[in-house]
Amino acid sequence: MKRKKTTTIFIHLFLIVSVFLVSFPIIYAFMVSTLNINQVYSSPPKLQLGDNLINNYREAWERSNMGKLLFNSSFISIVTAVGKIILSVSAAFAFVYFGDFPGKNLLFIMILITHMLPLPIRIVPTYQLMDNLGWLDTYYALTIPFFASATGVLLFKQFYMTVPESLLEASLIDGITPLRFLLSILIPLSKSNIVALFTIEFIWVWNQYLWPLVTTNSARVRVVQIGLKMLIPSDAQPEWNVIMAALIIGVIPPLLVYLTLQKSLVEGFAMQQDK
Amino acid sequence: MNSKFAKKYRYLAYLLIAPSIIIVTTFLIYPSLQSLYLSFFRSTPFGNRQIYVGLENFQRLLTSSAYWNSLVRSLVFTAITVFISIASALILAVVTNKNIRGAKIYKSLLIWPFAFSFAFAGIIWGVLMHPNVGIMAYYIKLLTTLNFDWISNGTAAFILIIIASSWRMLGYNFIFFIAALQNVSPELLEAADIDGASPFTKFWRITFPLISPITFFLLIMNTLQVFFLTFGVVDVLTQGGPARATDIVTYKLFRDAFLSMRTGYASAQSIILFIFVAIITIIQFKYAGEKVFYQ
Known part of the structure; x- marks a missing residue:
């Protein structure tokens, strides 16, 4: 019994150290966002909290036009995630519930191929x-x-294939139409999968970098990732406190989406695993 | 699935698939074929005319030491990052999966780097390790006398992008491992306990074989993600430098395509990247078939 207790203590110790190592960069980013510029460049660097928090966040907000950046990133992340969900739910439904129709495999392969074309x-x-x-x-x-x-x-196809067949049989006896079946029976059942996909895609689009970098130019459609990069001057000393403040603001939306949906995300994955 | 909707609804099946197919064809398949086509051309200095040059772009790439530098660095970088992030995520997932107090809190605190982009991860680690302002660089120097100056030292910059990317991937892998471990039956592990199996035996004989499909899946996904997404880290921190130490293939492609406007040369690089993806995909299907993919 004593051995077990020592092991438990050791495990907690190991996890506390690991959590600290993983979280430290984020805590540090926050600390820098509270400093004034002299503290940032003081030598040697100190781990400290400053009192310039409000100034830095205000400065970051104004300088990067943060309101617009947040709106643009949220807008494209939500639209893309919802678009992906609608298109993949419909396609998966067609692949599972309509038997073998001509060209089915070819169409399926065409969709799978997107994995190969980053x-x-x-x-x-x-x-x-x-x-x-x-x-x-x-x-x-x-x-x-x-x-x-x-x-x-793949996610929805996989899920539909596990939905009990009796459900469709019973509905067919009631003379249900395909769209009715999809909207009022299947979609409510796939809620946790939908939430999981939404979370992943929202964060994915929010964090996209290369594509907005090459296709956008004006502040009208600029996203958070690019706005932040533009705060880093190439020829002067960067104001890291202001940049970190902008970074903290810019990570809050994906973090919130993730935290509120965390439970269903893990469930969605676990369900996927089951099959 | 045997029961299905009547044949008279078949048109609906096509209608439901059509939007995905239109998007895939227009924005993925067609442009990829065009990459192949463009790779046989060279644009004139003002970009107004394309000249057919056959395989010249490929020939120039494969004899260019700058390109080999990019390619080798990308592969080494990807291999190390994928190994670090998968191994550490696996260890942490196995440990947090034990029946201990506060496991939930530990889990949440280990996942959150997942919400950060590669670019954000790059900025945070860049400052943390910054030779002038970074607290970590300062303590490394204090403790080991090593001067970790990623701004002027290529090796340091290379290590920095590995650390930033591994940190970012850790949360992603951790989520998948946690989900996979939930499906390892506790009864099986208890039975092994009764037989007096050590934790290591239990892990290697029971847990690991059960989660090896997900490990393989992560290996594939990580390789592709790290290979392609680290662009963000490099663009915000090093722009390929110093001395091309972090000039990974995606960054070089971006420079040639959008800064030097050499579309043919850049497209040839796209095709080489496609070959890389194709090899990964073949490995995936050869060793796991569709099984891992759908798991």
Whole structure:
């Protein structure tokens, strides 16, 4: 019994150290965001909390036009996540509930293939396409090209295949139409999968960097990631306190989405695992 | 699934799949084929005309020491980052999965780097390790006399992007391992306990084989993510430097495509990246088939 107690203490110790190592960079970022510029550049650097928090956050907000950045990032993240969910729910439904129709496998493979075509593989032509469509520097370029999701189709297809067949049989006897079945029976059942996909996609789009970097230019559609990069001057001493303040503001939305949806996220994954 | 909707609804199936197919064809498949096409051309200095050059772009790439530097550095960087982030996430997931107090709190606190972008992770670690203002760089110097100056030292910069990316990937991997471990039956482990198995035997004989499909899945996903997404870290911190030490393939591609406007040369690089993805995909299907993918 004594041995067990020592092991438990050791485990807690190990975890406390690990949590500290993982969280320290974030705590540190927050601490820097409270300092004044002299404290940032004081030598040697000290681990301290300053009293310049409000000034830094106000400065960060104004200098980066943060309100607009947050709006743009939220808008494209929500639109893209919802678009992906709608498109993959419908496609997965078609793949599972309509038997073998001609071209089914080919269409499925075409959707799966997106896994093999990350942005850098097609960035030049996709950029040119945006230019030809007049989509550069618009919300269109940041959302519509990302509406298809192999992950989403797989996730929902996998889930539908585990829904008891008796459910469809009973509904068919009642003479249900496909869309009715999808909307009033399947979708309510797949709530936790939908939430999981939303969380992942929201954070994914929020954190996109390369694509907004090349397709956007004006403040009108600029996103948080790019706005933050623009706070770092290439030729002067960066005001790290202000930059960290902007960074903390910019990570709050994905963090909130993640925290509120954490439970269903883990459940959604666990369910996926079950099958 | 045997029962299904009647044949008269077949049109609906196509209608429901159509939006995904239109997006995939227009924005993914068609541009990828165009990358291949463009890779056989060279644009004139003002970019107004394309000249067919056959395989010249590939030939120039594969004989360019700068490109080999990019390629080798990207592969080494990816391998180390993937190993560190998967191994540490696995260890932490196994330990937090034990029946201990506060396991939930530990779990939440280990996942949150997942919400940070690669660019944000880069900025935070860049400041933490900054030779002038970084607290960690200062203590490293104090304790080991090592001067971790990522601004002028290539090796330091290379290590920095590994640390920032591993930190970012840790949370992602941790989520998947936690979910996978929930499905390892406690009865099995208790039975092993009764037989007097040591924790290590239990892990290697019971837990690890059960979660190896997810480990393999993460290996594949991490390799692709790290290989392609570390662009953000490099762009905010080092822009490929110092002395091209962090000039990873995606960054070089970006520079050639959008700063030097050499679209043909950049497209040839896209095709080489596609070959890399194709190899990873073949490995995936060869060793796991669809099983891991759908798991």
